[in-house]
Amino acid sequence: MTNILHITSSIRGDDSVSTSLGNRLVAKLAGKNVVTRDLAKNDLPFIDAERHAANLAPYADRSEAQHGLAKIADELIDELEAADTIVFSVPVYNFTIPATLKAWADLVARAGRTFRYTQNGPEGLLTGKTVYITAATGGTAIGSDIxxxxxxxxxxxxxxxxxxxxxxxxxxxxxxxxxxKIAAAHQEVERLAA
Incomplete structure (x- = not known):
């Protein structure tokens, strides 16, 4: 594993259990190049009609304004494409992902670059990578109905x-x-990274 992308999304900073687990996993995986994207900094825009149109426009056909609107999505997709391993550190907020992680997802889902449409339906283009999710929840059991x-x-x-x-x-x-439970999760990180 040479290139690791670590995507964090907790608002708790250094007190975040999901981020602590992710940091430990990234350290154990010992990638040569680690890029960390902290989504809790709230620097990702929510997608709107203009940004969506810019993301769909072929690179060579974009206007100058569209290049500006698509720049952050281009950067996020570049990070995904360059990574061999991706670690998501995700807290559960109100039974699901943080809104900033959904904003990230909306920006990286780009037809022709991260997936394509085929006669059999959509096909993902970011294959051959390993993904880890280090998650923390206050009361929601992972894998439960909620x-x-x-x-x-x-x-x-x-x-x-x-x-x-x-x-x-x-x-x-x-x-x-x-x-x-936190200690057991850290032990599981050790086992996975071994």
Missing amino acids: DFMSPWLKFFLGFLGLTDVRIVAADGIMGEGGEE
């Missing part, structure tokens, strides 16, 4: 061709045994 984060994120990643997805979760940490 977990909308992990199935949505796995489906979206699969849509882009990222199908080798592994999840490490410290879930239900606000309840009894929270510290033990």
Whole structure:
């Protein structure tokens, strides 16, 4: 593994369990080049009609304004394409992903670059990469009927061709045994990275 992209999305900064798990995993994977994208900085725009049109326009056909609107999406897609391994550090907010991660998804889903339409439906173009999700939840059990984060994120990643997805979760940490659940998740990180 040489190029690792670490995408964090917790608003808790250094106190984030999902980010702590992700940082540990990234350190253990020992990539030669690590790019970290902190989505909690709120520097990603939500997609609107003009930005959507700019993202759809072929590069050579974009106006100067469209190049400006598509610049951040181009950067995010470049990061995905360059990575051999992608680590998502994701908290569960209200049973699903943070809004900033959804904004990221809307920007990187680009027909012709990250997926394409075929006679058999969409086909992801970002194949051959390994994805890890380090997740933390206060009360939602990952894989339960009220977990909308992990199935949505796995489906979206699969849509882009990222199908080798592994999840490490410290879930239900606000309840009894929270510290033990966090410790167990860190042990799982060690096992995965071995």
